[in-house]
Amino acid sequence: MREVAIIGVGQTKYGEHWTKSLRDLAVEAGLKAVEDAGISGKDIQAIFGGNMSAGTVVGQDHVAAILADFAGLIGNDLAAMRVESACASGGAALHTGYMAVASGMYDIVLVGGVEKMTDVSSESMTDALASAADREWEVFFGATFPSLGAMMARRHMHQYGTTREQLAMIPVQCHENASYNPYAQLRNRITVEQVINAPMVADPLTLLDCSPMSDGAAAVILAPMEIAKKYTDTPIKISASTAATEYVSLHSREDITTSRANVVAARRAYKMAKKEPKDIDILEVHDAFSIIALIALEDLGFAPKGQGGRFVEEGGIAPNSDVSFNPSGGLKAKGHPVGATGVGQVVEIVHQLRKESKGLQVDGEVGMAHNVGGTASTVFIHILEVV
Amino acid sequence: MVVPRFWREIPYRYRMIGTRCPKCGKVYFPPRIVCPDCHRESYGKMEEVQLSGKGKIYSYTIVHQNVKGFKLHRPYIMAIVELEEGPRVTAQIVDCKPEDVYIDMPVRAVFRRIMEDGPEGIVQYGYKFVPDWEAIEK
Amino acid sequence: MVGIVTYGSYIPIYRIRVEEIARVWGDDGERVKKSLGVFSKSVPGVDEDAATISVEAVRNALRRKWIPPEEIGAVLVGSESHPYVVKPTATIVAEAIGATPKVMAADHEFACKAGTAAMQNIIGLVKSGMIKYGVAIGADTSQGAPGDPLEYTASAGGTAFIIGEEEVIAEINHTLSFTTDTPDFWRREKQDYPQHGGRFTGEPAYFRHILGAAKLMMEEMNTKPEDYTYAVFHQPNTKFPKRVAKKLGFNEEQIKPGLVVPWIGNTYSGCMITGLSAILDIAKPGDRILAVSFGSGAGSDAFDITVTENIEKINRRAAPTVREMIERAVYIDYALYAKFRKKILLPPGV
Numbered sequence: 001m002r003e004v005a006i007i008g009v010g011q012t013k014y015g016e017h018w019t020k021s022l023r024d025l026a027v028e029a030g031l032k033a034v035e036d037a038g039i040s041g042k043d044i045q046a047i048f049g050g051n052m053s054a055g056t057v058v059g060q061d062h063v064a065a066i067l068a069d070f071a072g073l074i075g076n077d078l079a080a081m082r083v084e085s086a087c088a089s090g091g092a093a094l095h096t097g098y099m100a101v102a103s104g105m106y107d108i109v110l111v112g113g114v115e116k117m118t119d120v121s122s123e124s125m126t127d128a129l130a131s132a133a134d135r136e137w138e139v140f141f142g143a144t145f146p147s148l149g150a151m152m153a154r155r156h157m158h159q160y161g162t163t164r165e166q167l168a169m170i171p172v173q174c175h176e177n178a179s180y181n182p183y184a185q186l187r188n189r190i191t192v193e194q195v196i197n198a199p200m201v202a203d204p205l206t207l208l209d210c211s212p213m214s215d216g217a218a219a220v221i222l223a224p225m226e227i228a229k230k231y232t233d234t235p236i237k238i239s240a241s242t243a244a245t246e247y248v249s250l251h252s253r254e255d256i257t258t259s260r261a262n263v264v265a266a267r268r269a270y271k272m273a274k275k276e277p278k279d280i281d282i283l284e285v286h287d288a289f290s291i292i293a294l295i296a297l298e299d300l301g302f303a304p305k306g307q308g309g310r311f312v313e314e315g316g317i318a319p320n321s322d323v324s325f326n327p328s329g330g331l332k333a334k335g336h337p338v339g340a341t342g343v344g345q346v347v348e349i350v351h352q353l354r355k356e357s358k359g360l361q362v363d364g365e366v367g368m369a370h371n372v373g374g375t376a377s378t379v380f381i382h383i384l385e386v387v
Numbered sequence: 388m389v390v391p392r393f394w395r396e397i398p399y400r401y402r403m404i405g406t407r408c409p410k411c412g413k414v415y416f417p418p419r420i421v422c423p424d425c426h427r428e429s430y431g432k433m434e435e436v437q438l439s440g441k442g443k444i445y446s447y448t449i450v451h452q453n454v455k456g457f458k459l460h461r462p463y464i465m466a467i468v469e470l471e472e473g474p475r476v477t478a479q480i481v482d483c484k485p486e487d488v489y490i491d492m493p494v495r496a497v498f499r500r501i502m503e504d505g506p507e508g509i510v511q512y513g514y515k516f517v518p519d520w521e522a523i524e525k
Numbered sequence: 526m527v528g529i530v531t532y533g534s535y536i537p538i539y540r541i542r543v544e545e546i547a548r549v550w551g552d553d554g555e556r557v558k559k560s561l562g563v564f565s566k567s568v569p570g571v572d573e574d575a576a577t578i579s580v581e582a583v584r585n586a587l588r589r590k591w592i593p594p595e596e597i598g599a600v601l602v603g604s605e606s607h608p609y610v611v612k613p614t615a616t617i618v619a620e621a622i623g624a625t626p627k628v629m630a631a632d633h634e635f636a637c638k639a640g641t642a643a644m645q646n647i648i649g650l651v652k653s654g655m656i657k658y659g660v661a662i663g664a665d666t667s668q669g670a671p672g673d674p675l676e677y678t679a680s681a682g683g684t685a686f687i688i689g690e691e692e693v694i695a696e697i698n699h700t701l702s703f704t705t706d707t708p709d710f711w712r713r714e715k716q717d718y719p720q721h722g723g724r725f726t727g728e729p730a731y732f733r734h735i736l737g738a739a740k741l742m743m744e745e746m747n748t749k750p751e752d753y754t755y756a757v758f759h760q761p762n763t764k765f766p767k768r769v770a771k772k773l774g775f776n777e778e779q780i781k782p783g784l785v786v787p788w789i790g791n792t793y794s795g796c797m798i799t800g801l802s803a804i805l806d807i808a809k810p811g812d813r814i815l816a817v818s819f820g821s822g823a824g825s826d827a828f829d830i831t832v833t834e835n836i837e838k839i840n841r842r843a844a845p846t847v848r849e850m851i852e853r854a855v856y857i858d859y860a861l862y863a864k865f866r867k868k869i870l871l872p873p874g875v
Contacts, residue, residue: 123455126452127454130454134477137417137476137477138477139454140502141501141513142450142453142454142460143450143454143477144450144453144454150448151448151465152446154446154447154490155446158490202448203448203449203451205448249417250446250477251474251475251476252475256446398620401620402620459571460571460572481570482538482570497581498580498584499570499572499577500571500572501572510574510609512577512617
């Protein structure tokens with residue numbers, strides 16, 4: 001297995017892009033990545049595209065082929081496939097692209113993620129997102145996707161005494177970080193009181209505990225490390241690309257205050273990269289709901305089990321503390337165009353490691369991206385390092 | 388009008404029939420065709436078992452932004468109920484005020500309308516839970 | 526002897542008070558309460574209908590005495606608010622109790638006496654030896670037209686009887702019907718709400734048929750009112766059953782336990798039989814009951830019943846009694862009631 005490097009990145013701003021279609025967004029991010037890598041479009045041998053809902057929402061499956069088509073790459077006769085793992089589609093696409101290059105089968109590949117969420121009513125989009133949960137046995141009986149997160153939060157509070165305020169500190173930090181980020185969708189600062197008093201979605205989670213509906217796309221160019229230096233002075237090594245799966249429905253899990261997928265994917269990643277939690281300087285965590293982030297902080301080894309609330313309250317997620325949390329603003333404030341998110345997290349970490357962030361710039365040589373599908377049923381973890 | 392997909396589940400949704408692994412004896416509801424612990428030795432051999440419908444609340448939430456078809460219920464209580472045979476199930480708690488629900492509250496299953504496929508479509512029936520007053524008042 | 530083997534009822538938890546309905550329509554609430562003898566009526570939840578009520582009622586019956594589903598040979602459900610116009614409620618109920626596939630099933634309609642019509646047919650199937658046990662259910666979530674006097678009492682609930690010949694808790698000594706073509710109350714296809722003949726629903730309808738059936742029964746059984754411990758009649762309000770009891774010669778004590786309409790209103794197909802269920806909740810061996818239903822259109826079914834010692838052998842406490850269900854009440858206002866009963870024009874997809 002060869003070492004794999006990221007030689008270029010690109011992303012669109014996340015937000016409500018009324019004038020841009022799925023195809024427009026994907027091409028924009030892709031072209032930016034190609035330019036950043038200093039390659040020509042002709043060099044791309046394969047596209048791995050992450051997207052969750054285009055089939056349901058805009059009636060378009062076969063997404064990767066459409067994008068290769070519209071990006072003008074058919075002349076390359078490249079391989080193109082879409083990868084889907086609900087909200088972890090981006091991370092899954094990256095994992096697939098990594099395998100393609102590490103195995104030696106492909107040299108230069110483009111990994112992208114894109115989601116168009118505002119082309120339908122938010123009711124329809126919410127229903128499409130609910131397919132990340134167990135449709136037959138959770139959603140059918142009345143469980144919305146946020147209500148599942150809410151039940152995880154309620155149980156965490158019951159088992160560990162986590163408070164509503166501690167949970168609210170996470171979106172507050174995300175908004176503060178995003179206020180510096182020109183790519184972010186929501187750049188207003190918020191307070192803990194505002195989070196707690198926002199309209200209730202599913203008790204105890206309010207509107208401000210939940211990531212918004214976003215359009216956006218992100219892309220990275222992968223190359224084997226042995227040729228990466230030809231293209232860039234700052235190749236970023238993918239030291240770990242790991243995955244694990246947990247029961248989809250909450251009711252099938254022994255303990256809903258943790259995810260075995262989180263724990264195992266992280267353990268595998270640390271092993272692969274030969275790192276420990278204390279070595280991670282920059283962390284992009286999947287905060288689709290505040291509770292998912294809190295649970296991840298525990299499962300990934302940054303806070304002891306059950307102590308995620310305390311960790312947050314005592315400054316654990318402040319920038320440049322032991323680990324810088326969601327410098328981009330995370331899913332809550334940067335935005336969550338579902339399929340793009342996993343790739344966008346990596347784009348952010350690359351900017352940070354290269355010390356070229358246009359938003360908040362934090363210190364660090366090692367970054368970790370945590371991308372999750374459903375209520376942490378699918379987890380992809382990537383560890384990136386400066387070479 | 389997707390009829391077979393829901394029709395197939397009728398006995399399980401109407402009567403809470405779970406499956407039990409013949410090797411390790413663990414009971415599953417919703418029913419599984421393979422035991423996650425015993426794998427191949429259970430496939431095709433899982434036994435049907437009638438559950439009592441009694442259980443207690445493991446976690447809950449009050450849903451304000453409803454799933455399609457549940458608008459008339461909002462705000463409604465969704466819960467994960469731990470059945471007395473072991474498995475947990477996701478269901479609505481009805482005939483109960485949101486402020487009265489609590490973790491470990493005893494509940495029992497009832498037969499209710501879950502949703503309908505529009506005014507012309509099939510009505511899907513299934514289980515919801517009500518407070519088990521007898522157990523609570525003990 | 527054929528009889529009731531076990532029984533069960535279900536009344537939804539919600540109630541609306543008569544004065545609350547009166548408030549909305551500008552009626553004098555106190556006067557209405559007094560004239561009807563009704564304080565409140567039961568309201569079905571948004572997710573309840575005649576099928577769910579039927580299932581809960583028969584499950585309550587089975588909690589009192591378990592009958593193996595494969596021994597249930599027929600399920601007949603009577604209602605005037607079946608969830609489907611075409612597709613029987615009885616199959617849903619049969620499936621929910623595990624009696625399928627070897628079971629006869631059909632729905633009945635005869636206004637408020639569809640449940641007792643189902644009982645008579647089950648009695649026939651059992652007596653003829655065609656089936657061992659049969660389930661007869663009367664359940665309704667009846668709708669009253671907004672602003673119409675019937676809105677004060679049209680309510681929701683149901684009762685199930687499992688009928689057989691073994692270990693019966695109450696022998697059905699005899700049953701007969703008094704039937705004529707009398708248009709006192711009806712609903713045409715595709716109409717949302719029923720029509721009725723006002724005062725015509727009294728003498729020529731309710732009283733004629735109940736008196737007719739009751740008198741015929743006492744003639745054929747050679748009995749007098751004092752021979753019965755209890756009497757229960759169809760109860761669209763309190764006035765009618767009290768008046769018909771008086772006319773027949775029954776006293777207050779005999780009809781009191783079976784009179785449930787003051788708290789839960791008229792559960793239509795569940796009406797008389799829920800009163801009968803309330804009597805069975807307290808009956809003792811040897812008690813004799815005259816039960817007479819009335820269904821508009823019109824007809825009355827009469828039953829002469831004697832309670833046996835087996836009533837103390839089933840576990841009556843295993844299911845809630847009618848009194849207990851009456852007491853477990855959550856009062857709602859007219860707005861919530863209109864939402865629950867879908868009297869508000871809703872946009873599609875709600």
